[in-house]
Amino acid sequence: MKKRYSAILLIIILLLMASGLSANKKNAFTITSITFEGNSVYKSRTLQEVMVTTASKFLSPAYYYPEVFIEDLKNLALFYQQNGYLQAKINDYSIERNEEKKQLSISIQIFEGEPTYIEGISVFGNSVFPDSTLMKKIGLYKGHLLQQKKVQDATYTLLTLYANAGFLDTEVVPGIKINDELHRALVDFRITENEQFSIRNIIIRGLEITKKKIIMRDLTFKSGEIVNYSKLLASQRALYLTGLFESIFIRPVAIDSLSSEKDILIEIKEKVPGEFNIGVGYGSIDKARIFAELLYSDLWGTAQKVGLSGKLSYITRKIEVSYTEPWTFGVKLKTDVNIFATYNEEPGYDVSEYGGKVIVGKSLSKYSSASIAYRYERVHFSHVKVQEFPDKYSSNLNSLILSAIHDNRDNIFNTTSGHVLSLDSEIATSYEKTTNVFGRLVLHGKYYAPITHTTIIALSLEAGGLTLFGNSTNIPLNERFYTGGPHSLRGFSYRKVGPLDNKGLPIGGRYKLVNNIEIRRTIYKALGGVIFFDFGNVWNYMKDIKKEPMRSCPGIGLRFATPLGIVRCDYGFNWFPKNGEPSGKLYFSLGQTF
Incomplete structure (x- = not known):
């Protein structure tokens, strides 16, 4: 009990101390x-x-x-x-x-004074595009307020329209005539179209390791086409996303003053392809941990990636070999191959897993992608304390997974705005003494929005279900749903929310629903504070939802931004503890909760 109040007091004291740090001038x-x-x-x-x-x-x-x-x-x-x-x-x-x-x-x-409205809009000097096309693009309308930003946006939109049609030297000059007495304005755009340009040659400079064809396959333009400025920008973004380059600049360059062609110059600075990372940390569940990773991101100059990584902690040992091909058989399909060996000590059992996973994915848009995956694992359970299971047993698992995700977050490590929505559907076969076939469906959503320039609201929802097919009777312990702990319900012990055996050990369930709400606020420079509310549960059967309603826990926490990532400390209150449950939990970990 003393530890609990000491933890709460420590967080409150730090929050109050931080609020005084900004007083850098006494007067x-x-x-x-x-x-x-x-x-x-x-x-x-x-x-x-x-x-x-x-x-x-x-x-x-x-x-x-x-x-x-x-x-x-x-x-x-x-x-x-x-x-x-x-x-x-x-x-x-x-x-x-x-x-x-x-x-x-x-x-x-x-x-405030009287508002000024637009009386009329005109365009002059255009011959390539008709007035009707330009007026639709402009987005200004008679009777609307005269807003300078919208006039500027309309100018930029017209320049982009012409640049995408090869008219790179087009000039657009907006003009505004105002009648101060009537509070009315006339807006006109004077256009000088100039010459249209096409692409002669594509010139690449700065390549030392990467092969030229790797650059060419990501370009959305080619020689002989009319220059399209948006395609140049899209190609530049696609090359950045390969992760191979420190800088990329794509721009048209003049051949001579009389030519209607331009060369496209691509200036590239490559990254060092080899990389070695090592890190140490501490978490309330893992305790002390160390992580090491060896990567090479441009194998034989083909943009293929290979890696070797390992993790060692109080409860986990893992080693993994990975390979990535961004263009599979010359098609823009990303293939990831992972071979791994892991050992985890979980409440109620220890589990060793050896196997591999192959994922083939495709980007559908700037923010959306889909993938299909196959995984195979040999699983060995030991020191099993959960009732109705032997002390040791093994199983093999094969599964096929279909996934889709939409992600427009501004920063995946410390998000301040955007959302993520993912759906995973899996069909798996587990071979123990008998064969069990089961399916899994998981929906995960996250939403982030700024409330003020120092405060954001973050929401997370995870819902999942497992079902058995045919004469199947059992789902492996490590494939079931669990909740409770630093990444789900922070007022409870790790995995201790949901079905338990007679010894109080988690046995997992077939249905899961977890919601998290956080208000995150920057207090002073790298220090932030969080107020959160978590609620959810895990159930074996749908009928159990009425018997075991969702558990909930409010809490407070601290966040400290370091060069290595976010360090967090959370205290969750279990305000309706059952027999044997703590009245709250203190957790330390790295990274945001979600």
């Missing part, structure tokens, strides 16, 4: 509030987001800097003017100071 005033008067078009929250100066919040004091505040006032007026309120201005502002407490409050008076 600086903290801002208690910022209010706006005269605003009806935009809410105060929207206007606050325009400003750098903010009001203090819990564990996050904000300080007043006069020079920054003056720039904020200019930006507020500019924000209105760029969104159609050309007469908007800051009428006045007032600051009330409390010298004793070193606090102040700010009040800003705004004059």
Whole structure:
């Protein structure tokens, strides 16, 4: 009990200490509030987001800097003017100071004025594209507010349209005529189309290891085509995604002033293909652990990758050999082959697995992909303490897996916005004394969104089901669903939520539902805080859901960003503990929970 309260107290003290670290000037005033008067078009929250100066919040004091505040006032007026309120201005502002407490409050008076609307839109100088095509692309409409950003976006859209048709030297000049009395505006775009260019030669510079054909297969353009600027950018992105290059620049270069052709120059700087990584860490489940990896990412200059990795911890030993071919048989299908040997000590049993997995996948779009996989494993269970199972036994497993994923996260290691949605469907055959055939379906979703510039909300959902086919009676222990611990329900012991035997050991289940909600907030530089709520359970049968409802646990935690990744400490409260369960758990680990 003392350990539990000590852990909670430690986290709270660190959070409070961190909130005071930002006070780098003793004489600086903290801002208690910022209010706006005269605003009806935009809410105060929207206007606050325009400003750098903010009001203090819990564990996050904000300080007043006069020079920054003056720039904020200019930006507020500019924000209105760029969104159609050309007469908007800051009428006045007032600051009330409390010298004793070193606090102040700010009040800003705004004059919004009348909005200016678009009266008409015109294009001049075009012959390649008709007016109707250009007007659709422009995206400005009569009667809409005059917004400077939309005019700029329309200019860029027209330039891109022409550049994708080979007119690389096209000029687009927007013009705006404003009637201040009527608050109306005429917008026109004057276009100088100039000459259309086609591709003569593709020139590649900087290759030392990678073969030229590896570059050429990822290009979406070829000699003789009309230059398409979007294809140049898409090709540049595709080459970056191979992971072979430090830098890539693709650009058209002139042959001479009279030619209607251009060469496409690809300038490349290759990465060193060999790589050795080693790391150490600590987690509440693994305890001390060490990881080592040897990679070579450009085998024989063909972009094929080979690797050898190993992991050693208190409960796990693993060694793995991997091979990746990004273009299988000359088709853009990625093939991964993994051969592995692992040993894990789990609650209730130890398991050794030897086998391999082959995955063939294809990118469907910028954010989506699908794959099919086959895995084969020889599995040996030892020190089995779970009831109704022998102390030692072995099984072979074959399975076929179909997967699909959509992932548009901004950063896979420390996400601040975006979402992931994945679906895995598997059919497996397990050979023990008898043959068992079972299927697995798992849906996993994650969602991240910023609430403020220092706070994000993160949501995770995992739902899965297992089913037996024919006369099958058993699903191997290591293939069942488990939950509880640092990556699922953090108020409970590892794998201790769900079906247990008479000894209190987890036996796993056939249905799983786990939800996680986190509010993540940056406190000071590399230090962050988290408030979370986890709920879910594992069941053997659907009818058990009524008997064993979902378990839940709120909690708090700390995050510390290091050059090697996120270090996290979480304390989850088990607010309705059953007999033998702890009233909470403290976990240390690396990386975000999800």
